[in-house]
Amino acid sequence: MSGSLRRDPRRVADAGPSGLRRIVVRKRDAVSEETADKPQRTSETPRQWHMAVAHSDRGSLDDHARQAIAAAAILAGPDTGVLAVVLGELNGSLIEAGADLVAVLPEFDRNSFQPEHELAAVLTLIESYAPKHIFLPDSASGDGDLGRRLGAQVGSTAATHVVELDADHVSIAWSSGGERARAPLPQVILLAAGAVDLDIPFTGAGRRLVVADLPAIPTVKQHYRDLGLEETQTAAIALEEADFIVSGGYGVRNVATLEALAQTLGAAVGASRVAVDEGKFPRDKQIGATGKTVTASAYIAVGISGAVQHLQGIKDCRHVIAINHDAGAPIAKRADLTIIGDAEDVMQALIARMEQARAQREIPGAS
Amino acid sequence: MSERLSVAVLISAGQHPVSRAPRACRGDAVAMALGRKLAGDSLRVVHAGDPKSPALNDYHALGASRIEVVAVPDGQDAIGPLAAKLLKADVILTGSRAEQGEGSGLLPYLLAHALRRPVIADVLGVWIEKGEAQVRQFQPKGRRRRVAAPVPLVLSVHPLASCELTYAYARLKSGRIELASVVAQPRQAIRPHWTLEPASQRPVPLKARDTKDGHARMLGYIQSQAKGGAVVFEGSSVDKAQILLTYLRDHRLVEL
Numbered sequence: 001m002s003g004s005l006r007r008d009p010r011r012v013a014d015a016g017p018s019g020l021r022r023i024v025v026r027k028r029d030a031v032s033e034e035t036a037d038k039p040q041r042t043s044e045t046p047r048q049w050h051m052a053v054a055h056s057d058r059g060s061l062d063d064h065a066r067q068a069i070a071a072a073a074i075l076a077g078p079d080t081g082v083l084a085v086v087l088g089e090l091n092g093s094l095i096e097a098g099a100d101l102v103a104v105l106p107e108f109d110r111n112s113f114q115p116e117h118e119l120a121a122v123l124t125l126i127e128s129y130a131p132k133h134i135f136l137p138d139s140a141s142g143d144g145d146l147g148r149r150l151g152a153q154v155g156s157t158a159a160t161h162v163v164e165l166d167a168d169h170v171s172i173a174w175s176s177g178g179e180r181a182r183a184p185l186p187q188v189i190l191l192a193a194g195a196v197d198l199d200i201p202f203t204g205a206g207r208r209l210v211v212a213d214l215p216a217i218p219t220v221k222q223h224y225r226d227l228g229l230e231e232t233q234t235a236a237i238a239l240e241e242a243d244f245i246v247s248g249g250y251g252v253r254n255v256a257t258l259e260a261l262a263q264t265l266g267a268a269v270g271a272s273r274v275a276v277d278e279g280k281f282p283r284d285k286q287i288g289a290t291g292k293t294v295t296a297s298a299y300i301a302v303g304i305s306g307a308v309q310h311l312q313g314i315k316d317c318r319h320v321i322a323i324n325h326d327a328g329a330p331i332a333k334r335a336d337l338t339i340i341g342d343a344e345d346v347m348q349a350l351i352a353r354m355e356q357a358r359a360q361r362e363i364p365g366a367s
Numbered sequence: 368m369s370e371r372l373s374v375a376v377l378i379s380a381g382q383h384p385v386s387r388a389p390r391a392c393r394g395d396a397v398a399m400a401l402g403r404k405l406a407g408d409s410l411r412v413v414h415a416g417d418p419k420s421p422a423l424n425d426y427h428a429l430g431a432s433r434i435e436v437v438a439v440p441d442g443q444d445a446i447g448p449l450a451a452k453l454l455k456a457d458v459i460l461t462g463s464r465a466e467q468g469e470g471s472g473l474l475p476y477l478l479a480h481a482l483r484r485p486v487i488a489d490v491l492g493v494w495i496e497k498g499e500a501q502v503r504q505f506q507p508k509g510r511r512r513r514v515a516a517p518v519p520l521v522l523s524v525h526p527l528a529s530c531e532l533t534y535a536y537a538r539l540k541s542g543r544i545e546l547a548s549v550v551a552q553p554r555q556a557i558r559p560h561w562t563l564e565p566a567s568q569r570p571v572p573l574k575a576r577d578t579k580d581g582h583a584r585m586l587g588y589i590q591s592q593a594k595g596g597a598v599v600f601e602g603s604s605v606d607k608a609q610i611l612l613t614y615l616r617d618h619r620l621v622e623l
């Protein structure tokens with residue numbers, strides 16, 4: 001048995017989504033374990049390139065952006081390198097994402113509107129690397145716009161809202177989804193979210209280009225004036241659009257505390273079905289299979305067990321944090337951070353800590 | 368001010384997604400309403416395609432008393448003829464994507480490129496002052512941005528732009544179609560060659576070929592099943608709050 005551990009099938013079991021018993025293998029050190037045994041996709045010196053372009057958000061790339069890089073890598077032959085162009089700052093590497101070469105252009109930011117500069121920068125890189133295909137996430141936060149500008153500019157074929165692709169074709173929804181249409185792989189490919197499986201069995205070389213390596217980007221005349229983002233009233237934002245959600249379940253006794261926490265964090269308020277059924281929250285706050293589907297960057301689940309029906313509604317949330325007094329609650333498996341403790345106590349402490357930190361404008365003790 | 372500006376809106380033949388009944392494309396109707404706010408009755412309403420398309424009636428009923436149609440045979444590129452037709456328009460409004468066919472949302476970009484004009488997408492509202500258009504732009508996560516650009520320009524309107532759409536049968540009856548002559552144009556953009564395929568199955572996500580052996584694959588499945596992040600048991604509520612806050616700050620989810 002190739003040296004692997006023998007496990008007692010009766011050891012730890014858990015109810016899976018369909019009610020079947022499922023053996024739970026405790027995660028040891030998943031991250032390092034996964035990357036350690038993944039081989040590099042190719043060791044050849046690239047003779048041609050695939051390019052992926054995306055804006056970063058707060059120093060990292062979201063799943064949709066990583067799908068563009070994964071597509072570039074999966075469809076690349078051994079002699080083809082993957083160049084990831086990141087508009088905005090980037091912390092960490094894109095080795096695991098599958099990029100062989102990474103060009104970070106920190107002068108850009110998805111929060112500012114400077115399409116002509118961005119286009120000039122990307123076109124310069126296209127000129128130096130002559131990528132066979134260029135992949136972008138077809139997202140509403142800048143990449144979809146940039147990709148269409150690029151498509152119009154390079155004057156070659158472009159496909160948008162691509163829902164399916166492989167080495168030979170891309171497919172899109174035709175006539176609002178009534179039918180589907182396919183075409184040979186065009187040069188510019190804008191991917192719908194979910195068109196690529198992020199689970200790749202290889203890594204990229206991940207070398208980061210330093211400024212000296214980058215071609216000089218010409219300055220272009222800007223026609224647009226960015227007048228900035230409007231102040232938004234977080235409480236007024238529809239839950240589906242909110243970027244930060246604090247959500248309460250059966251374990252929340254005091255709704256006022258949860259609302260106060262949401263207020264200090266600038267978050268919208270959501271709820272589980274049980275909490276809604278109890279009358280603690282209005283029906284339109286319900287998140288899950290029979291409620292709303294949310295896409296927040298941060299989702300704090302307070303006193304929510306994490307039933308599958310609830311998890312369905314938060315599958316696209318980037319960072320999930322749970323506050324629960326039961327470490328065995330299924331939410332702990334979904335959450336990136338689980339705080340074990342009484343909901344009320346932790347919420348109160350967090351509010352106090354936030355206010356204190358705001359008063360001092362710093363967080364002592366933070367790493 | 369805006370009276371002296373020439374404003375045009377581009378409308379496409381829409382289709383109900385389920386019944387396939389021809390109708391006004393919802394997003395284009397919103398763009399048309401925004402154009403009426405800007406230019407009143409002087410708004411030009413332009414369509415490229417079949418002048419007999421039943422979808423055009425809907426636009427009459429929604430307020431377009433006159434529709435200029437550039438007759439472009441099905442499957443032929445509309446960018447060239449539209450650009451020629453719209454040379455004099457200061458503000459060109461479009462919807463964000465067509466309901467029939469490809470619906471790529473590329474048209475406003477291709478048109479702007481052909482006319483060498485700026486283009487702003489996801490427009491919720493527009494004000495024109497001293498030769499400059501100020502635009503309120505939709506952004507995800509409840510955010511809105513203000514952007515300005517000089518006239519002439521192309522604006523693609525977001526379907527959430529607030530506007531009033533009123534349907535009147537009398538207008539449907541009195542509406543006129545005006546056939547415009549087409550200047551033969553070289554093809555401007557190369558578009559992919561689409562062929563229809565049955566959409567019976569859900570799209571298959573692109574997946575890397577798995578080189579792992581069966582045992583490793585099985586481990587992979589159960590491990591991802593047990594995926595989970597850090598779990599914090601120890602410490603007082605204050606310590607735990609600090610850990611949570613540190614997490615939020617490290618990922619730049621809160622600003623202090």
Ligand SMILES: Cc1cc2nc3c(=O)[nH]c(=O)nc-3n(C[C@H](O)[C@H](O)[C@H](O)COP(=O)(O)OP(=O)(O)OC[C@H]3O[C@@H](n4cnc5c(N)ncnc54)[C@H](O)[C@@H]3O)c2cc1C
Pocket residue numbers: 248249250251252271272273274275286287288289290291292302303304305306307308309310313323324325326329341342343344
């Ligand atoms: C067809 C169908 C559709 C459904 N649709 C939805 C849906 O859309 N959305 C949805 O949310 N649910 C839905 N449900 C219900 C779902 O199955 C769960 O019952 C529900 O999500 C549980 O809500 P909860 O987590 O708040 O409550 P519980 O499951 O009761 O969990 C409460 C959690 O709070 C913790 N807790 C208790 N007291 C404290 C405390 N003092 N401090 C800290 N933690 C504490 C407990 O440990 C527990 O983990 C649906 C169910 C069905 C059958």
Ligand SMILES: Nc1ncnc2c1ncn2[C@@H]1O[C@H](COP(=O)(O)O)[C@@H](O)[C@H]1O
Pocket residue numbers: 377378379380392394395398413414415416445460461462463464465469470471472473474475
């Ligand atoms: N044949 C057409 N005639 C006029 N306008 C069109 C036509 N096709 C598309 N448009 C406009 O361009 C927008 C985007 O279309 P598309 O790029 O085809 O998804 C639509 O919302 C319309 O405003």
